[in-house]
Amino acid sequence: MTGKEVVNWRGLKALGIPYSRTHWFRLCSSGEAPRFFKLGRHRNSPPVWWLHEIIEWLEARATAKPADAPTK
Secondary structure (H helix, E strand, C coil), rough: CCCCCCCHHHHHHHCCCCCCCCHHHHHHCCCCCCCCECCCCCCCCCCCEEHHHHHHHHHHHHHCCCCCCCCC
């Protein structure tokens, strides 16, 4: 792997992201998830993401402290 691989919607699901398309695109547009881009100029060109950005996002979510966890 070169670190510059792209992943499509099926790849996101294969990585274990459980969200629906609607919710995932909502997260992307709000800046809570990595932004997608299109490989082609046509409007029906499928959205893709950089794999390394998705993995970094997953790792950050895994190490983040839950917001509703009680603090001592």
